[in-house]
Amino acid sequence: MRSYVIYVGKRVLQFALVVFVGISITFLITHLTPIDPVEHAVAQVSTFGFSSPESIELLRQSLRELYGVGDNLWEEYLVFWQRLATLDFGPSLSAFPTPVSELIGRAIPWTIGLLTVSTILSWFIGNIIGGLAGYYSRNRVLRIIGMIMMGLHPVPYYIVAFVLLIAFTFVLPILPSSGGYEMNMTPGWTLKFIGSVLLHSILPSFSLILVGVGSWFMGMRALVSNIVTDDYVTYASLAGVPERRLVTSYVMRNAFLPQITGLAMSIGAIFNGAVITEQVFGYPGIGRLLVEAVHAADYSLVLGITSIAIIAVSAAVFIIDIIYPLIDPRVQVTQ
Amino acid sequence: MIAVFRDLFRYNGEFAIGFMIMVIILGIAAASFFSPYEPIDSYLVAMDAPPSAEYVFGTNSRGQDIFWQLTFAIRNTLAFGFIVALISRILSLAIGLVSGYVGGAVDRVLMSINDTFIVIPLFPLLVLLYFVLRDDMTWFVLALVMAGLGWAYDARLIRSVMISLRTREFTNTSVFSGMSMPRIVTQEHLPYVLPIVFSTFMNNMNWSIGLEVTLAVLGFTDVDTPTIGGMIFWANQHSAMVSGIWWWYFFPTLFVTLTFIGLFLLSISMNEYIDPRSRLDRMGNS
Helix, strand or coil, X not given: CHHHHHHHHXXXXXHHXXXXXXXXXXXXHHCCCCCCHHHHHHHHHHHCCCCCHHHHHHXXXXXXXXXXXCCCHHHHXXXXXXXXXXXXXXXXXXXXXXXXXXXXXXXXXXXXXXXXXXXXXXXXXXXXXXXXXXXXXXXXXXXXXXXXHHHHCXXXXXXXXXXXXXXXXHHCCCCCCCCCCCCCCCCCCCHHHHHHXXXXXXXXXXXXXXXXXXXXXXXXXXXXXXXXXXXXXXXXXXXXXXXXXXXXXXXXXXXXXXXXXXXXXXXXXXXXXXXXXXXXXXXXXXXXXXXXXXXXXXXXXXXXXXXXXXXXHHHHHHHHHHHHHHHCCXXXXXX | CHHHHHHXXXXXXXXXXXXXXXXXXXXXXXXXHHCCCCCCCCCCCCCCCCCCCCCCCCECCXXXXXXXXXXXXXXXXXHHHHHHHHHHHHHHHHHHHHHHHHCHHHHHHHHHHHHHHHHCCHXXXXXXXXXXXXXXXXXXXXXXXXXXXXXHHHHHHHHHHHHHHHCCHHHHHHHHCCCCHHHHHHHHHHHHHHHHHHHHHHHHHHHHHHHHHHHHHCCCCCCCCCCHHHHHHHHHHCCCCCCCCHHHHHHHHHHHHHHHHHHHHHHHHHHHHHCHHHHHHHHHHC
């Protein structure tokens, strides 16, 4: 138990480091800008005519604090952290005066839902088929499945998503092309609404799974084909352990462990893919919100999403990391 | 060297296919030097002409010949991937070698920085950078930034190889025979590490091209420099799908996919070449 506490302590430190570096890079990037983003943004808002002087002043003040142009850099940095800690990014420019945190709060459940489901599915599908392909390396069907998965793996998300979009909404229009649920439907816990959400999530999650499954497949196949030649497997098979048990509890179980670490390491990349997928399928998550915010030149929203994304991704990695020793007892001893 | 190449070509199907794909892709990129048009000029030829004998891949709504556009786009896209991979390889090699060889506190510090860069989601950061720099975000700035952020994964790989090399017998022999540490690393260990660097080079090119295509499609790069993603961006801008100009999407998508598959096949064949067990297995089969 004590070693587990030490392990978690180390992970907390690493989590803090990731958030610190990520947010600092974000801060530095916004300070590279040659133009004065605050006056630029204020001018843009006031030309649209919502010119209540108080709200403009509120906007200017929050932007000043967020991008802090002109003041002492160190103080700005501290204020930036303070804002982040209270999740106060000021009002959004494109949806003025809705607060940025509210827009992000509305979008984030969609992204988390889509990502969690498709990541878990692709992890399990890829690992199980990959494990079988590594064990039965001469099986023809598994070889063909392997070739298809490996062929899809290097293709970027955008291309796969785009091809799927054309195939299932244009050539063969059976699935909805965009949105998180049917338009003019009121969100709620009704059966019809949930059905519509599921129907709309088929294409985005399918494209994420299609691309994601390949790397788990390859990793698992390589791991299993190494483990199969280990002495303990040979011994178990000579001792008459039934083949089904050999595959599941002797070979695959051990190969799953490094794949969990692999999952933690690839969460960031999976998130990148989700941003694109959401954009292609018009899915109402934070990826699409980010792209829209850039097009609308909404400074506070872009900054808010970037910061939240960094924290959310590192939190996901942290969670996987602290669950890991509960699955692999060896970690407690060594680390 | 030539013998290695011949063996790879003969016994490794992935290498043969990947190599041929890349020869075709490079050939098309090289054709850009003979293009009759400047890449950024528009309204030079008839608009929206489907593929024909005169315009092999058709023309687009901006009056450009898609074949010649594609030659420039592939050249720029490949050059982009190459620069990112080259710079980030130097970084990951340096960090991986130092971390693996020196060990101890240096290793721990470097690896926590390394893990930090693995975890941070790059895409929002790149978008933010574009948002701030706008027109100053040139092709080269993007390449530099991506190289500065994309070394971490492979640095870890190189480090783990380095740690295993350090504990081998021949390292001790070299130390006792009085070789200096830089010489041991460069002369004795580098030959083991280089194949891994090559294999990750291809993977890194795929990674950076994939991100560049994505950014460009969304319009978050310098879209006036023709790249594959830029071509798809302009096709989207002119709603080419709605007006039925499928060839404007089809050829860029086809060739970028081929590039990905080609680079990927080269990288996995390199991996198999590094692992002698799978190499023997393969030679025994054919």
